Amino acid sequence: xxxxxxxxxxxxxxxxxxxxxxxxxxxxxxxxxxxxxxxxxxxxxxxxxxxxxxxxxxxxxxxxxxxxxxxxxxxxxxxxxxxxxxxxxxxxxxxxxxxxxxxxxxxxxxxxxxxxxxxxxxxxxxxxxxxxxxxxxxxxxxxxxxxxxxxxxxxxxxxxxxxxxxxxxxxxxxxxxxxxxxxxxxxxxxxxxxxxxxxxxxxxxxxxxxxxxxxxxxxxxxxxxxxxxxxxxxxxxxxxxxxxxxxxxxxxxxxxxxxxxxxxxxxxxxxxxxxxxxxxxxxxxxxxxxxxxxxxxxxxxxxxxxxxxxxxxxxxxxxxxxxxxxxxxxxxxxxxxxxxxxxxxxxxxxxxxxxxxxxxxxxxxxxxxxxxxxxxxxx
Ligand SMILES: NC(=O)c1ccc[n+]([C@@H]2O[C@H](COP(=O)([O-])OP(=O)(O)OC[C@H]3O[C@@H](n4cnc5c(N)ncnc54)[C@H](O)[C@@H]3O)[C@@H](O)[C@H]2O)c1
Ligand SMILES: [Zn+2]
Numbered sequence: 001x002x003x004x005x006x007x008x009x010x011x012x013x014x015x016x017x018x019x020x021x022x023x024x025x026x027x028x029x030x031x032x033x034x035x036x037x038x039x040x041x042x043x044x045x046x047x048x049x050x051x052x053x054x055x056x057x058x059x060x061x062x063x064x065x066x067x068x069x070x071x072x073x074x075x076x077x078x079x080x081x082x083x084x085x086x087x088x089x090x091x092x093x094x095x096x097x098x099x100x101x102x103x104x105x106x107x108x109x110x111x112x113x114x115x116x117x118x119x120x121x122x123x124x125x126x127x128x129x130x131x132x133x134x135x136x137x138x139x140x141x142x143x144x145x146x147x148x149x150x151x152x153x154x155x156x157x158x159x160x161x162x163x164x165x166x167x168x169x170x171x172x173x174x175x176x177x178x179x180x181x182x183x184x185x186x187x188x189x190x191x192x193x194x195x196x197x198x199x200x201x202x203x204x205x206x207x208x209x210x211x212x213x214x215x216x217x218x219x220x221x222x223x224x225x226x227x228x229x230x231x232x233x234x235x236x237x238x239x240x241x242x243x244x245x246x247x248x249x250x251x252x253x254x255x256x257x258x259x260x261x262x263x264x265x266x267x268x269x270x271x272x273x274x275x276x277x278x279x280x281x282x283x284x285x286x287x288x289x290x291x292x293x294x295x296x297x298x299x300x301x302x303x304x305x306x307x308x309x310x311x312x313x314x315x316x317x318x319x320x321x322x323x324x325x326x327x328x329x330x331x332x333x334x335x336x337x338x339x340x341x342x343x344x345x346x347x348x349x350x351x352x353x354x355x356x357x358x359x360x361x362x363x364x365x366x367x368x369x370x371x372x373x374x375x376x377x378x379x
Contacts, residue, residue, distance in 0.1 A: 012037035014045075015231040020151075020171065020243050031174050032151055032238050035229055038178040039070055039139070045176055046137055048074055053102060057123040059083040059098060062115040062141050065184045076112060077103050081122065081192030085273060085281070088118050088157050090166065096126040110135050110173075116142035116189075117149035117281065121164070124155030128170035136171045136348025139183040143230075144282050147200070147237035150175045152245045152258075161270040164340050169250055177238070179230040187221055191318035192282025195261070197233060198313055199289060201242040203257045208236055209313070217319030248328040256360035259341055260350045261289030264373065267335035271327045279320075286319040287376055289352075294372040296351040299364045303354040310355075323376040332373055333366065 014035035047166045048054060054076040061083050079099040081092050100109070113123030113136060120138050127136035139153050140150035156167020177309050194216060199290065203207025212233065217224050241258065248255040265281075265288025272279040279287070293310050296302035311321050341348055347369075349362040 012041040016235040034177045036089035054107040108153040115140040117145045131163040138175045192280040194317035195282035195286040204360040261285045264288040264291045267332045292370045329370045329373045
């Protein structure tokens with residue numbers, strides 16, 4: 001598929017705007033704009049004339065589908081990084097900064113990050129450190145990045161096997177979400193995005209959780225891709241995330257709820273990257289939510305039956321519910337102990353109590369954690 005086939009042909013439709021201004025330190029015009037065909041109308045959404053130079057950061061897959069015509073139209077220089085989580089490292093940030101420097105980017109330059117969570121996290125971090133901070137816009141093109149990664153201002157990279165251990169909180173000037181870009185996303189990547197969507201429902205909104213499971217039928221995914229109301233889904237998820245982040249931008253309290261599934265999930269993701277079958281971030285988060293709910297039930301925190309509901313939902317949206325491979329619970333536990341959310345060597349858990357409600361800063365016995373991971377490995 002080339003960019004001509006996938007470029008939206010119909011007139012752009014903007015369906016929602018979410019104002020991020022309540023966040024501290026956010027440029028007053030900071031917005032999440034959601035719609036279909038917005039890339040074709042980008043210059044009407046972002047005031048490009050303020051900027052001395054424009055750069056687009058992308059990865060190789062996204063470049064082929066969505067970036068070329070946009071870059072030509074708005075006169076942006078393109079910086080390309082290879083696709084893949086193994087490239088979410090400091091050397092990529094150095095490469096991006098070097099490209100910015102060679103392209104004579106100054107404090108009034110704009111970086112536009114077009115791609116999935118990899119490009120958004122890398123580009124957001126590079127923009128936060130280049131000349132101590134330049135403006136950037138997130139243009140997420142995967143479902144996972146549209147519903148979660150692009151909103152909230154977390155940027156960063158991995159170090160060794162520890163996810164996102166180096167990073168910064170830095171809010172973008174705007175998040176421009178064009179749901180038409182989902183038309184070129186492979187099925188596996190599309191399904192992975194549903195992990196974060198289910199997470200939003202599980203921690204705050206049972207009605208949203210049920211709506212998603214009813215609407216997205218993985219067996220008919222090709223027809224469903226056309227009929228599914230992506231704009232409504234992205235808007236509901238972004239609203240949930242923006243509301244939480246507006247209360248607690250730097251994760252001192254309620255924002256920790258968004259880490260549900262990520263303590264075990266990040267460890268599974270990192271371990272799998274050393275194996276022959278790496279998990280996608282969303283797949284690891286789905287497995288993490290299931291294991292953490294086994295854990296919450298055993299610790300008496302979640303209502304009995306919640307894990308079974310989550311397992312059915314993950315299956316319904318096309319996500320794995322069994323951890324394949326030989327990873328030992330010990331190697332997973334040692335990564336959980338290195339998690340950046342821990343305080344004074346104590347693992348702090350965000351767990352659901354039932355569908356639509358969750359708690360944070362929970363402590364549980366390590367034996368229960370090991371038992372929950374072992375349950376994931378049973379077929
Ligand atoms: N900052 C945050 O708050 C936050 C939240 C959640 C996840 N993340 C991070 O996001 C990353 C995962 O993001 P992801 O799932 O988007 O993965 P990704 O960025 O690696 O993208 C997945 C794949 O899809 C390709 N792609 C992107 N858009 C496409 C399109 N429209 N059509 C075809 N192919 C396309 C990419 O090239 C890549 O191969 C992880 O590193 C995770 O830690 C960050
Ligand atoms: Zn995530």
